Amino acid sequence: KQEVTQIPAALSVPEGENLVLNCSFTDSAIYNLQWFRQDPGKGLTSLLLIQSSQREQTSGRLNASLDKSSGRSTLYIAASQPGDSATYLCAVRPLKSDSWGKFQFGAGTQVVVTP
Amino acid sequence: NAGVTQTPKFQVLKTGQSMTLQCAQDMNHNSMYWYRQDPGMGLRLIYYSASEGTTDKGEVPNGYNVSRLNKREFSLRLESAAPSQTSVYFCASRTGTGAEKLFFGSGTQLSVL
Numbered sequence: 731k732q733e734v735t736q737i738p739a740a741l742s743v744p745e746g747e748n749l750v751l752n753c754s755f756t757d758s759a760i761y762n763l764q765w766f767r768q769d770p771g772k773g774l775t776s777l778l779l780i781q782s783s784q785r786e787q788t789s790g791r792l793n794a795s796l797d798k799s800s801g802r803s804t805l806y807i808a809a810s811q812p813g814d815s816a817t818y819l820c821a822v823r824p825l826k827s828d829s830w831g832k833f834q835f836g837a838g839t840q841v842v843v844t845p
Numbered sequence: 846n847a848g849v850t851q852t853p854k855f856q857v858l859k860t861g862q863s864m865t866l867q868c869a870q871d872m873n874h875n876s877m878y879w880y881r882q883d884p885g886m887g888l889r890l891i892y893y894s895a896s897e898g899t900t901d902k903g904e905v906p907n908g909y910n911v912s913r914l915n916k917r918e919f920s921l922r923l924e925s926a927a928p929s930q931t932s933v934y935f936c937a938s939r940t941g942t943g944a945e946k947l948f949f950g951s952g953t954q955l956s957v958l
Contacts, residue, residue, distance in 0.1 A: 734887070764946065773849075773935055773949035774888075819887065821947070831876060831895055832903060833947065837887035 732757045734822055736836035744844050749807035751839050753820035758798050761823040765794050765805050768817045768838065777818075778805070782825070810843045817841070847871055851936050851950035858926045858957045866921040866953050868936030874948070875941030877919040879903075879911060881932040882952075888935065894919055895941060926957045 733756045766774040778794040780787045786795045791808040819838040880888040890903030892911040910922045936950040
């Protein structure tokens with residue numbers, strides 16, 4: 731069974747510092763991996779999607795890397811701002827037919843960026 | 846463009862009561878999902894519908910039923926609510942045609958006393 735882990739559970743950084751968020755998964759047979767942002771009391775918003783054949787994906791200050799063989803993805807947020815404070819979750823989409831389309835989520839990393 | 850709409854936003858039930866959570870999307874998506882989110886546990890899949898007329902169990906289906914009423918709507922029913930079903934429930938959708946993103950509703954906070 732696929733297990734998705736995000737460590738640490740919480741992180742606090744001063745404004746301007748780069749953020750590094752980790753996601754690990756136990757089964758490398760994935761179709762893709764997504765990173766989401768969740769603000770308190772809100773739903774999830776997809777930030778980046780990386781296909782299993784890709785090594786990284788970028789959008790503005792966000793960069794996500796994927797190392798499928800080692801079961802890891804990292805989300806980098808450059809020059810953090812207080813508005814980046816949120817919980818960040820990763821989710822993998824399995825490649826196996828019996829789990830096709832069923833995304834598996836990590837528990838998330840709660841980020842606080844202090845002014 | 847409303848995206849994914851969930852109702853109600855908040856609900857309090859007594860043990861044994863029943864209720865239906867409603868979800869509708871206006872993006873012409875094929876696939877729809879119901880997840881629950883509990884503190885420290887991430888999101889866990891309750892049920893999944895790959896397309897209109899199909900449903901499949903997820904990781905935690907016990908105590909729930911679903912109906913894919915049409916392409917737009919996917920409802921989740923609790924027949925006899927239990928305190929263990931206290932959670933935040935999210936509906937999500939995607940086109941279902943390839944490597945596309947998931948879109949989420951804003952959630953339903955459910956408390957079962």
